[in-house]
Amino acid sequence: xxxxxxxxxxxxxxxxxxxxxxxxxxxxxxxxxxxxxxxxxxxxxxxxxxxxxxxxxxxxxxxxxxxxxxxxxxxxxxxxxxxxxxxxxxxxxxxxxxxxxxxxxxxxxxxxxxxxxxxxxxxxxxxxxxxxxxxxxxxxxxxxxxxxxxxxxxxxxxxxxxxxxxxxxxxxxxxxxxxxxxxxxxxxxxxxxxxxxxxxxxxxxxxxxxxxxxxxxxxxxxxxxxxxxxxxxxxxxxxxxxxxxxxxxxxxxxxxxxxxxxxxxxxxxxxxxxxxxxxxxxxxxxxxxxxxxxxxxxxxxxxxxxxxxxxxxxxxxxxxxxxxxxxxxxxxxxxxxxxxxxxxxxxxxxxxxxxxxxxxxxxxxxxxxxxxxxxxxxxxxxxxxxxxxxxxxxxxxxxxxxxxxxxxxxxxxxxxxxxxxxxxxxxxxxxxxxxxxxxxxxxxxxxxxxxxxxxxxxxxxxxxxxxxxxxxxxxxxxxxxxxxxxxxxxxxxxxxxxxxxxxxxxxxxxxxxxxxxxxxxxxxxxxxxxxxxxxxx
Amino acid sequence: xxxxxxxxxxxxxxxxxxxxxxxxxxxxxxxxxxxxxxxxxxxxxxxxxxxxxxxxxxxxxxxxxxxxxxxxxxxxxxxxxxxxxxxxxxxxxx
Numbered sequence: 271x272x273x274x275x276x277x278x279x280x281x282x283x284x285x286x287x288x289x290x291x292x293x294x295x296x297x298x299x300x301x302x303x304x305x306x307x308x309x310x311x312x313x314x315x316x317x318x319x320x321x322x323x324x325x326x327x328x329x330x331x332x333x334x335x336x337x338x339x340x341x342x343x344x345x346x347x348x349x350x351x352x353x354x355x356x357x358x359x360x361x362x363x364x365x366x367x368x369x370x371x372x373x374x375x376x377x378x379x380x381x382x383x384x385x386x387x388x389x390x391x392x393x394x395x396x397x398x399x400x401x402x403x404x405x406x407x408x409x410x411x412x413x414x415x416x417x418x419x420x421x422x423x424x425x426x427x428x429x430x431x432x433x434x435x436x437x438x439x440x441x442x443x444x445x446x447x448x449x450x451x452x453x454x455x456x457x458x459x460x461x462x463x464x465x466x467x468x469x470x471x472x473x474x475x476x477x478x479x480x481x482x483x484x485x486x487x488x489x490x491x492x493x494x495x496x497x498x499x500x501x502x503x504x505x506x507x508x509x510x511x512x513x514x515x516x517x518x519x520x521x522x523x524x525x526x527x528x529x530x531x532x533x534x535x536x537x538x539x540x541x542x543x544x545x546x547x548x549x550x551x552x553x554x555x556x557x558x559x560x561x562x563x564x565x566x567x568x569x570x571x572x573x574x575x576x577x578x579x580x581x582x583x584x585x586x587x588x589x590x591x592x593x594x595x596x597x598x599x600x601x602x603x604x605x606x607x608x609x610x611x612x613x614x615x616x617x618x619x620x621x622x623x624x625x626x627x628x629x630x631x632x633x634x635x636x637x638x639x640x641x642x643x644x645x646x647x648x649x650x651x652x653x654x655x656x657x658x659x660x661x662x663x664x665x666x667x668x669x670x671x672x673x674x675x676x677x678x679x680x681x682x683x684x685x686x687x688x689x690x691x692x693x694x695x696x697x698x699x700x701x702x703x704x705x706x707x708x709x710x711x712x713x714x715x716x717x718x719x720x721x722x723x724x725x726x727x728x729x730x731x732x733x734x735x736x737x738x739x740x741x742x743x744x745x746x747x748x749x750x751x752x753x754x755x756x757x758x759x760x761x762x763x764x765x766x767x768x769x770x771x772x773x774x775x776x777x778x779x780x781x782x783x784x785x786x787x788x789x790x791x792x793x794x795x796x797x798x799x800x801x802x803x804x805x806x807x
Numbered sequence: 808x809x810x811x812x813x814x815x816x817x818x819x820x821x822x823x824x825x826x827x828x829x830x831x832x833x834x835x836x837x838x839x840x841x842x843x844x845x846x847x848x849x850x851x852x853x854x855x856x857x858x859x860x861x862x863x864x865x866x867x868x869x870x871x872x873x874x875x876x877x878x879x880x881x882x883x884x885x886x887x888x889x890x891x892x893x894x895x896x897x898x899x900x901x
Binding site (some may be wrong): 573587 | 817878883886887889890893894897898899901
């Protein structure tokens with residue numbers, strides 16, 4: 271599979287001068303590391319757009335009544351914010367960036383199994399992003415249904431829905447192809463001697479994620495095609511006026527979109543599972559339990575989608591079935607948290623930036639997870655459904671989980687990716703400012719939701735004013751922290767101190783190659799001996 | 808990779824499978840003309856499953872693959888079945 275080549279080993283993937291130059295050397299490269307950076311910069315660009323839309327929403331909510339936009343614009347802003355953040359950032363985020371960069375390095379391979387398919391996945395991502403953005407820039411108004419494209423809104427609204435729906439469809443294909451590539455890579459390209467139980471935990475989570483990408487994404491793909499057909503031809507699958515069932519749309523949508531939460535969170539957990547042993551300088555506690563819980567989350571996560579639909583009008587039998595299944599998925603998640611904490615116990619803790627991010631990840635993920643139990647229980651869900659409580663829970667899990675893990679990962683693997691160290695003081699300042707801003711932004715929403723403030727409204731009653739002011743101020747503080755982090759990393763990538771091969775004393779294979787890695791990763795494919803393992807401290 | 812066995816399936820087998828797929832497609836259309844009530848979806852799924860089985864077994868060479876690949880596909884089918892059953896917990900009890 272991995273033919274030898276004439277590429278010199280001492281040339282890093284950043285310095286390599288191949289057949290093409292300049293931008294072409296990047297957008298035509300099939301090197302998994304360059305593709306990872308293509309994804310990173312694309313995702314960062316879209317993230318900037320998503321953050322601006324989020325800030326606009328929070329500014330609108332700083333006072334009751336119209337502040338900077340009316341109801342229709344607010345509908346469009348939260349829809350496009352959601353579509354961008356979900357389909358273009360948190361779903362591809364960790365697998366496409368860190369999965370692409372690190373999977374071959376961590377399992378001792380020279381590249382992924384299908385490098386050209388890998389590049390094609392990125393092109394699909396760009397095509398999907400362009401389609402979604404075009405729905406905003408052209409046509410009869412931006413999509414305004416919410417990121418869920420619920421029936422019957424999505425085929426009744428007069429706004430420009432089709433490009434957004436088709437964009438999400440194309441982005442799904444990108445996800446499927448990445449998942450396929452990772453499954454084959456893990457099955458076929460692991461280093462000799464690296465048995466399944468010696469594979470590091472981040473690749474394990476990528477493996478679980480890849481299965482979800484492969485199996486669940488086609489469901490939303492075909493569902494979005496049906497919505498388009500409903501909109502264009504009125505085929506009557508979801509339209510109740512034509513004998514269709516709008517709740518069927520919700521089933522089909524969430525059959526994908528709930529497992530998609532695990533596409534987001536599993537690699538995030540994987541990154542944290544790498545950071546904690548390294549900064550505790552200790553063998554990970556309960557390796558097999560973490561692997562089993564990864565697979566359990568991936569598996570059980572398929573069967574809990576109905577908890578998004580408790581108030582939709584589905585049967586009572588289905589409601590309590592989904593409620594029980596939802597509570598089951600909390601068990602493997604709790605196992606992971608237990609194992610992370612036990613790994614730190616009696617470890618030699620190094621208080622570095624990735625470790626701070628990992629700790630804050632556990633903190634916000636626990637709050638997000640426990641508030642999820644409120645939503646998973648039938649009686650309490652009815653009370654807080656479609657309130658700001660749901661928005662708070664969702665952002666604690668998805669932004670707190672995936673976002674914090676992403677920042678832990680970038681600060682952990684940055685020296686390997688760019689061959690430079692970042693300024694640790696500014697990195698720590700960025701973390702604490704971001705963390706405080708995050709808590710100020712989203713914590714008041716739990717309170718607002720409990721008090722009955724509905725989500726997705728541009729206006730609210732006077733009684734919700736003070737908590738909304740705090741939340742808006744939090745959004746500014748968090749964005750300030752984000753700016754510190756991004757500027758520090760950009761500046762460091764260009765002019766930071768030269769990074770050694772293994773600055774954190776990590777034990778996984780990526781730390782055995784130079785920083786930044788050479789084009790083909792390894793001179794010779796590493797061989798795992800019987801006593802070798804990923805966390806042998 | 809070089810050590811793996813390759814199976815050559817005769818064209819006649821492919822043609823028989825193609826004919827079977829066309830036949831099942833026609834049958835799945837014809838069955839919609841019969842009033843089956845709640846079993847309409849089940850009938851459609853049975854024909855779809857038969858067609859999937861043939862495609863997976865012969866066109867995708869699952870018949871000649873290693874057991875672990877077959878186990879993985881079987882697992883996927885079980886997940887799919889579970890999803891269908893759980894969805895219909897809503898419809899049957901609504």
